[in-house]
Amino acid sequence: MKYLDEFSDPDLARKLLDQIHAATTQKWAMMEVCGGQTHSIIRHAIDQLLPPELELIHGPGCPVCVTPLEVIDRALAIAARPGVIFCSFGDMLRVPGSSQDLFAVKSAGGDVRVVYSPLDALRLARENPDKEVVFFGIGFETTAPANAMTVYQAERLGVHNFSLLVSHVLVPPAIAAIMESSTCRVQAFLAAGHVCSVMGTAEYPPLARKYKVPIVVTGFEPLDILEGIRRTVVQLEAGRHEMENAYPRAVRDEGNVPAMEMLRDVFAVTDRTWRGIGTIPLSGWKLAAKYREFDAEERFDVTGIRTAESGLCRSGEVLQGLIKPHECAAFGKECTPRNPLGATMVSSEGACAAYYTYRRLELVDAK
Structure with a gap:
């Protein structure tokens, strides 16, 4: 396949769906790890097929x-500072x-x-040596x-007026945490191809x-996604539990070696x-310790900021797969993309945003 639209071919999709239907004999629950996959699933109604x-x-x-939320508040505190x-x-x-967003800081005069x-x-x-420049x-x-x-x-380059506000997270420990949760219902995972294009697949077989x-x-x-689901169902029905790479055009088992070397050096x-x-x-x-001078949290002394999550927003349960977005009472009412209560309604990869964009009208009609 050469072109993107070939990966949406309806005839090939129908064949894969037929194979999935033929292979499925009992109930299974699988988790797609990536929000980009969630949006594709909801946009194309894959879950309904x-x-x-x-x-x-x-x-x-x-x-x-x-x-x-506390990292967002740290970002807001830094962004509001003069200079x-x-x-x-x-x-x-x-x-x-907890009280505003970066747009509000910008409208109040912050240089965002x-x-x-x-x-x-x-x-x-480098162009503004008299300013502190921070990247989120x-x-x-x-x-x-x-x-x-x-x-x-x-x-x-000796650019000492640059710093990084770091909030990077890793997928494999999250998979382990989900599986060790007392509320876990997940029996299989669709792993994120872009993550594996960087890190390879070595962490998944264990x-x-x-x-x-x-x-x-x-x-x-x-x-x-359909091919990933098909392979997952075949494994589940056979009682196997292995790692498979269904995205070989982008993912190699060894990953991106130079990128991983850079990550090990800096982080x-x-x-x-x-x-x-x-x-x-x-x-x-x-x-890492040798790059600590570029840590924005320490440079601006915001590590002490702690914030409690909203009691009305149930995005935490959505992120854990405990509820679907529309099962939150605030969905589409107090919480919309224009007035979001949580990040899952804001992000282009958020599950709440996906349901609001592609599933909202049918959910309203069903009530």
């Missing part, structure tokens, strides 16, 4: 959504903190800028190499063996708090 015995559970795979240029990708600007790369923030730091570095293993490279370049769950690395187009593994889940040991990155 599957056998009724198959349940897709939406996992905590949206990087914006799992960024804890700071605060840089972020656009999807973070409308994520609500949308950039397309952390290297853009480094360029701003969030996400999974996918976005971390670019952030690591930027810190490496800042150190090499998880599959330990928790006796199939883990299938999957892409994001409809045929990618160190640490405990991380996940929004809606809590602290997962060794589930994230922080800057």
Whole structure:
């Protein structure tokens, strides 16, 4: 296949669906890890085309959504300071903190800028030596190499007015935490292909063996997801629990070796708090000791900020796969993309945003 639309071919999709229906003989629940996969599933109604015995559970795979509220509040505190240029990708600007978002800081006079790369923030730091330039570095293993490279370049070039607010999280420890939860219903995982394109697949076979769950690395187009589901069902029905790579056009078992070397140099593994889940040991990155001067939390002394989550927003339960977005009483009422209560309604990969965009009208009609 050469072109993207070929991965949405309806005839091939029908064949894969026929195979999935033929292979399914009992109830199974599988979790797609990535929010991008969730949006593709809901947009193309893949979950509605599957056998009724198959349940897709939406996992905590949206990087914006799992960024804890206290980190958002730390970002807001830094961005509001005089002499700071605060840089972020656009999807973070409308994520609500405990009282406001980055757009509100910008409207009040804060110098908040949308950039397309952390290297853009480094360029701003070199062009504005009298300012402190901060980049908001969030996400999974996918976005971390670019952030690591930027810190490496800042150190090499001697750009000391640049710093990184780090909130990077790692997928394999999250899978382990989900499986060890007392409320876990997950029997298999569709792993995120873009994460594995960076980190490879070596961390997944031990998880599959330990928790006796199939883990299938999957892409994001409809045929990618259907093939991942098909392979997962075949394993479940056969009683197997192995790692399979259903995304070989982008994922190699060894991953991106230079990127991983950069990550090991710049970052160190640490405990991380996940929004809606809590602290997962060794589930994230922080800057390594030799790059600590570029740590925005320490530079601006905001590590002491602690914030309680909203009692009305149930995004934590959505992120854990305990409820579907529309089962939250605030969905589509107090909580909309224009006035979001939580990040799952803001992010382009959030499950609540996906249901609001592609499923809202039929959910309203069904009530």
